[in-house]
Amino acid sequence: MERLRKLVLLLLEENERQNLVARGTLPHVWVRHVLDSAQLLHVSRETLPDGEWLDLGTGAGFPGLAVAALQPDRPVTLVDSRRLRTEWLQRAAGALGLNNVRVVLSRVEDLPSGPHAVISARAFAPLDKLVTLSARFSTPDTVWLLPKGAGAAQELQMLPESWNHVFHVEQSLTDANAGVICGRLLGGNPPRTSKAKGKRA
Template identity: 60%
Template sequence: MIASEDQARAYVAGLCDSVAMDRLNRLIGALAEENERQNLVARATLPSIWQRHIADSAQLLEYVPRETGPWLDLGSGAGLPGLVIAAMRPEWPVVLVESRRKRIEWLERMRDELALEHCRIEGVRLENVDSVPVGVISARAFASLERILALSARFSTSETLWLLPKGRSAAQELQELPKRQRALFHVEQSRTDPASGIIVGKLAGRKA
């Protein structure tokens, strides 16, 4: 379990190279500055930003093969986890979906400042994003599990990996799914919070 900023920083450094770590440091500095203008993250979490936000996002990479299809991040907000993933894997196509204007402007600015050429911002509601098959779907504090699946199944094939950090509600939300869907997912322990879980799984459906 990651229990300190030093541990969190070391953990993330083990998942990427020094160039990516430089991007993340720049992202952290910009996020703290932007947080004075708009509430991207809770102010109380800034002193533990590596643990609470960066490592918490980066841990999703442990479930994903080194080569993967497009990564779709729903309700990206501050860029968690999508912008962190794009900064750590700049060669991957990462699509960030966000409908709030100020958040869109923030994500576009950071994409440009960090030179993330394969990162795309969809500045619309998810319902208005064109249906395309993706390799990974992630969402952090976006909606209930049932609603995420209902809104996003059209992007999923039988090979699409769903990675949904759900905090302390993970097990409960999974139990609320219909039995047939529930069997396709499981809860993994978060590395950054002993009480939090990540819902992981694949929907049965169309071939890639």
């Protein structure tokens, strides 16, 4: 809790310099950002596997930095393509004494492939695009935890059938109108696209 309280103070201070989170969410920062991140440790029906947690498009460090603060023995990789964000994430992790955090300045497309135990992404990309970009970081044992707001069920329905998955939607513990897509990606391939029109064949 002390680490989380310090994280909130660091966030409020830095948000005066760069727009880490929407200002309208600051009065509710604990529920909107901290608890919304922490719930990912409990919302899935599956036991989370040990091993590295990959947080894609981490932004202000949610959920990745909050998870790292709650599980300081788990390696957590935070990925973001904005330099100012990643510089702040490095400073915040240092101030919180989180030696388990690795911050990567990169687009997801440019990351080297490799398996991870857990993959999270909060407001990063639509599910079909996210899975297409990120399947190479996953194994059949990897648990995906994807907060998706009110459109979670609709996004899951639109995931192409070519992906073999066991994803489902769990009710968010912090927002009655939101859902979290949880589960595992067992295999499959992205749908073929038409280079001429950029549409699915």
